[in-house]
Amino acid sequence: MPLTTEQLQLRKTGIGSSDIAAVVGLNRFRSPVDVFQEKLGLTPAFEGNEYTYWGNALEPVIANRYAEEEGVELVECETLVHPEHNYALATPDRAVVGQPTLVEIKCSGMRRSNDWGEPGSDKVPPHYLIQCQWQMLVASALAPQPIEDVHLAALFSGNRYEVYIIKADPELQSYLLSMAGKFWNQHVVTGEPPPIDGSERSTAWLNEYWEQHDDEIAEAPEEAIVWAEQLKAARNGEDVNKAARREAENHLKDIIGDRAGIVGPWGKATWKKPKPGSKTDWEAVAKESGATQEIINKHTVIKEANRRFLVRFDAR
Numbered sequence: 082m083p084l085t086t087e088q089l090q091l092r093k094t095g096i097g098s099s100d101i102a103a104v105v106g107l108n109r110f111r112s113p114v115d116v117f118q119e120k121l122g123l124t125p126a127f128e129g130n131e132y133t134y135w136g137n138a139l140e141p142v143i144a145n146r147y148a149e150e151e152g153v154e155l156v157e158c159e160t161l162v163h164p165e166h167n168y169a170l171a172t173p174d175r176a177v178v179g180q181p182t183l184v185e186i187k188c189s190g191m192r193r194s195n196d197w198g199e200p201g202s203d204k205v206p207p208h209y210l211i212q213c214q215w216q217m218l219v220a221s222a223l224a225p226q227p228i229e230d231v232h233l234a235a236l237f238s239g240n241r242y243e244v245y246i247i248k249a250d251p252e253l254q255s256y257l258l259s260m261a262g263k264f265w266n267q268h269v270v271t272g273e274p275p276p277i278d279g280s281e282r283s284t285a286w287l288n289e290y291w292e293q294h295d296d297e298i299a300e301a302p303e304e305a306i307v308w309a310e311q312l313k314a315a316r317n318g319e320d321v322n323k324a325a326r327r328e329a330e331n332h333l334k335d336i337i338g339d340r341a342g343i344v345g346p347w348g349k350a351t352w353k354k355p356k357p358g359s360k361t362d363w364e365a366v367a368k369e370s371g372a373t374q375e376i377i378n379k380h381t382v383i384k385e386a387n388r389r390f391l392v393r394f395d396a397r
Contacts, residue, residue, distance in 0.1 A: 093120055095168040096261045097160075098215040102208035104264045105257065109208070112280035113264065120269045136188040139236060143186045144175055146242055147234040154178040161219045166258060168265040171219035173231075181229045183216055185209070192237040200243040205233055211257065213247040218254040277335055279328030287334050288387050294339050294353065301336065301345030308332040309347040313394055334390055348394035355386045 096104060096116070103111035118124045129137075148155050155175040163169035175184040187209065198204020205213075213231035221227040233245040268275045274290070277283040301309075308329040315326035333350050337343055342351030362380045 093122070095162070095170040096265060098171045098173075098212045098219075101215040101257055101261060102211040105211065105260050106278075107207045107211055112278055112282050113268075113275040114277065114280060114282045114286050116264075117268050117275050118282070118286070121272065132188075139188045140174065140186050143188065143234050143236050143242070144184065146236075147175075147184055147186075147232070147244065150244075151177075151232075153180065155184060158183075158220075161223055163219050163222050165222065166262060169215075169219050169258060169261060171216045173216045173220060176220075177232075181224065181226050183213075183220060183228055183231045185213055185216070185231050185233045187233060187235040189235055189237050192241060192243075197235075197243075197245075201246055203245060203247045205235075205245050205247070209233060210247060214250055214254050215257055217249045218258060221249070277328075277331045279324040279326070279331060283331050284327065287331060291334065291338055291352075291388070294337075294341055294388065297340040298342045298344055298349070298351070299340050301343035301347075301350075305333060305336050305343060305345055305350075306347060308336070309345065309350070309392070309394070312392060313347070330390060330392075333392065346395070348392065350390070350392040352388045352390045354388040357383045357385055359383055 100111075100116045102108040103116050104113055106113065115124075144155055147153075154177070156178055158173040158176055160170060160172045173183045174186045176182070177184060196206045203210065213233060217228040217231060227249065229249055231247045233247060234242070235245065236242050264275065267273065274286060277287065311325055312329035312333065315322070315329065333343075334352050337350065337352045341353050342349060344350075359381050365380045
């Protein structure tokens with residue numbers, strides 16, 4: 082079901098089960114930078130889309146199917162806060178009455194064999210697996226007995242229902258708690274962004290954070306060599322992973338920072354903002370009587386551009 086206003090506000094105070102996979106780098110749709118910006122209110126709140134609309138609409142239908150087939154009673158869950166680590170939050174979809182079991186409900190498109198295994202197994206997309214482990218971690222700290230498993234009830238393409246079983250993994254849960262604590266205390270609390278990666282959000286963050294620059298071309302630090310070599314390999318076709326190229330570019334941009342560029346034994350990288358351009362709405366000008374310079378200026382706007390990133394490798 083859709084989260085209430087209170088639950089949405091509470092989610093800003095910690096790491097939820099929909100955040101944790103991104104924090105540890107196991108969500109291909111979101112990055113740590115996404116979570117960081119959302120928690121600090123630096124990006125607009127997600128208002129949903131067609132996928133979330135139908136997921137919310139079908140959630141009770143799927144829950145009823147699970148309850149009927151398993152012969153159990155389900156209850157909806159409130160947002161849970163870990164009693165010792167208050168940055169750890171979770172809002173499970175359902176809990177089985179009288180059993181140490183949670184139920185997570187998913188409405189998905191096509192069932193891709195590389196993402197999903199046989200029904201009854203724990204072969205589910207990694208970010209769902211991490212989400213379920215996090216829910217068990219938080220719920221176990223509040224329940225009379227530890228939560229033993231999460232039953233992930235999934236509806237594929239509106240007509241294929243399957244259930245997957247994720248057993249509690251205390252070692253994995255301990256790792257997730259440790260990583261979430263570091264992320265929360267080192268980044269959200271301090272306001273320091275997490276290490277950048279090759280995500281689009283990291284690229285956008287760099288454009289905002291390092292919007293201005295001076296004219297200095299500085300000597301590149303040693304760490305730039307690694308990223309320059311990775312970028313060169315990607316450009317030469319030795320690395321077909323586009324994410325590796327974007328990651329290298331983003332790291333070099335971050336090293337450049339508010340300077341114009343860096344130079345090293347491998348070559349030179351610059352990240353400069355082009356001179357502002359102008360665009361005139363000539364149709365509007367033509368509609369005005371007497372196309373004087375004053376009228377032209379009235380319909381001319383200055384367009385600021387993002388900094389341009391260029392790397393030239395030395396021929397060797």
